[in-house]
Amino acid sequence: MRRFLLPFYLVLSGCVPSTPSDMPSRAQTQSVAGNLPAVKVFSAPRPTPSLRANSDIARDFLELSFNLESGRSLPVLTRFEGPISVRVTGKPSAGLGSDLSRLLHRLRTEARIDIKQNQAENANITIEAVSRKEIRAMLPQAACFVAPNVSSLAQYKLARRTSLVNWTSLRERKRLAIFLPNDSSPQEVRDCLHEELAQALGPLNDLYRLPDSVFNDDNVHTVLTGFDMLILRAYYDRSLHNGMSKRQVAERIGGILSRVNPRGAQYAPRRLTRTPRSWINSIQRALGPGAGQNERLRAAHEAMQIAVAMGWNDHRRAFSHYAMGRLNMSSDLKKAREHFAIAARIYGQDPSTRLHAAYAASQLASFYIAEGDGNAALRQIGPHLDTAGRYENAALMSTLMLQRAEALDLAGRTSEARTIRMDSLGWARYGFGPDWAVRAKLREISSLSPLKRGRG
Template structure:
C-alpha cells in the first residue's frame, strides 16, 4: 500500500513567515509520508548559517550482496506490512495479463508500457496487456474522494480476488481478500486515484503492480527499494528487479515453505547475480514495531507537539538499536521538519546529520537530495543564495536519476531564485526552464505548478528582507 501525500499549496503568510510553511509543504509534495497532513500557515523566521564543509563519508562501492539479497527476500516475501507472517511463498504461475478499468488517465497506457517492458527485461516476468490466460492484474481508477473515504491512509493499494471497487467494498473482510490465506496468485486489482498526477500515477503503478506480483512487505531498513514506507524511492530499483527476478525463478513455486525457499535461494541468486558472492548467514536486523508506530504518528494528523515527540522517539529508538542507516536518517529527517517552527537550530542539526547518514549509505542518494532540498530552502529564505544554489546543484543529479520530477522541479526553482539573487540572469533562466520541464509531470496541473513557484518566490522574498 502506498501511503498518502498532500498536494502543494501556496503560501498565505507574510514573506518573513513563509519559510516553515514552505519547507513542510515541500517535504510533503516531494517525499510522500505515511499519512496526509496540512502545512501550517504561520511560523517564525529562520536565519542560520549553512556551511557546506560538513565532513561526509564516501559511499562504499560494490555489487549488491547476495547475502543481503537473501535476507531481504525472506523478510519481504514471508510477512505483511503489519508484521503478520505468511505461511507459504506465493506468486503468479504463468503469464500475467494486465488491464485497465474505470476512468483511465490519458498517460496511464504509456506508463504501463514502460513498466511492463522493464518487468519483462529486468525481472524476466511474462507480463503485458492482452496476454489472456488465468492470471490477471486489473488497474482500476477510482475518484480520490471515494478511495480516501474507504481507506483514509492509502494513496493506492492492491487487493487479491476482487472484481472491481464495489466487489472490494462488499468483500474486503472475506478470507479470499486476505493475502495471508493465499497459496497461489491468480487475480489482483490495484486501486488508484483517478485524479493522480502523472508522477503519482507512475509511483502507484510501480509499487502496487510489483507488490501484486511479488513482495507484500515494506522494510524501513532498505534505502534502495520502493518497498519502504518512507517513499523516497519512487520507481523500481535494481535491488527490486533482482528480488522480482528471484521471485519468478524456475527453482521456486507457489506453496513452498520459507525453509524450502531459503534452501534454494543461494543457487537462484548465484545464477541471476553472479557478482554478488556467496549467500552467507547475516544477523537478523528487524525494525521494531514501536519504531514504525512512532514514524506513523510523526507523519500523522495529530497535534504538532505529539508528532514532534513521536519523531524524537523514533530517533531515540534508532540510536538505542545502534543503527546508523536509512532508518536513523529518516527519523532525523522527520524530526527536522517537525522542529522547524519551534527549534530551527535543532531542525538544521537534524537535517545535516540525516544528510551525512544518507550520503554514507549506498543506495540513499535520493534521500540525501531530499535533505539538501530542505537545507537549500532554508538557505534561500535566510538570505544565503550562494548556499542555496550550491545545495540545489548537489541535489539535482540524484533527483533526476531517481526520476523524481516533483523534487527535481522544486530544486530547479530554488536554484533559479538563488541565481537571480546572485545576479546570474542566464543561470536563473536556464534553471527556470529546467524546472518547467519537470514540473507538470511532478505536480499534475498548471495551478499546482504555479503554487509551487509562488512558494519558492516567497522564500526568495524572505531572503531579500533578511539582507
C-alpha cells in the same frame, strides 16, 4: 498499499523556512505569465543495480515474501504461474498508459517476467482507475492498494471483510485488482502503479531496513529500483513455485541469487538489524494524519531515542533526524536545520541513499536561499539534480531546479535563472499535477529569496 501520509512530507516537501504549510493551496497561488509548458516525461530508465551482498538480499527476500506489512506471517509463497496479463479499466488519467507500457517493458527485460497488457475480461491483473475519494472510502490511509481475487472496486467492497481478499488464505495468484487514483498528479499515479504492481506480482511486505527499494514505507523511492527488479526476478525463478514454505525457499534462494546476481558475491554483508515495531509506530505517529503538533514532536523524539538505543548509523537514523527537522520547521528553525544537516551527513555516507541525500540537500538549500547566500545554495543543489533525474522523481527535480533558479538570481546570474526556472515547470507539471499546484510551488520557493520576500 501505498500510504499517502509519508509522501506528502517527502515528495511534496514544503521546504520553505518562511511558510507554514507543506502543501500548496489554491489560496497561495500566484499568476505565472503565459501558459505553462508541456508536461515533461522521463525517457529511458537508468536503474542503479543493487550494491549489497547476496546473503543480505536473501534475508530481505524471505522477510519481504513471508510477511505482511502488519507483521502477520504468510504460510507459503504465492505467485502467478505462466504468462501474466494486465488490463486497465475505469477512467485512467492521461499518462497512465505510457507509464504502464514502460513499466511492463522493464518487468520483461529486467525481472524476466512474462507479462503483457490486453483488455480481456479474464486478465490476471486489473488496474482500475478511480477517484481518491473512492479509494479512501475503502482504506482511509491509502493512496492506492492491491487486493486478491477481485477485478473491481465494487467486488472488493462486497468481499473486503471476507476470507476471499485475505492474503494469508491465498495459495496461488490468479486474479488481482489494483486501485489507482485518477485525480492525482501524474507522478503520484505512476508511483502507485510501480509499488502496487510490484506487490501484485511479488512480495507484500515493506521493510524500513531497505535503503534502495520501493518496498519501504518511507516512500522515498518512487519507481522500481535495481534491487526491486532483482527481487522480482528471483521471485519468478524457475526453481520456486506456489505453496513452498519459508524453509523450502530459504534452501534455494542463495543459489538463485548466486546465479542471477553474481555481483552480490563481491560485497561484504552488512547484516542490518531488524526495525522494531516501536520505531515504526513512532515514525507513523510523527508523520501520519490525526495527531497534533506536540504529539508529533513527542513521537519523533521517541523514534530518535530508539534509533540511538539501537546503535543505528544508517538511513533509519538519518530518517529519524529528517522527521525531527520537518516537525521543527514551524517552531525552531535552528533545531530543524541541525537535524537536516545530520540527516544529510548520514545519507551522504552510503551510495544507496543518494536519493535520500538529495531530499536533505533540498531542505538545507532553502535555508541558504532564505539567508541570501546563493552560492552556498548552489553547492548544496548541484550534485543532486542528476540523482533526481536518475530516480525519475520529477517533483524533487523541479523543486531543486526552482531552488537553483532562486540561488542563481541571488548570485546575479539572472539569465541562467530565467532559463532553468522555465525548464523546471514541465517537470513540475508531472510532479505536482494541476496548474494551480505548479504555480503554488513556484510561489512557495520564490518566497524564500530575500529579493522577493513579501511580494504578492
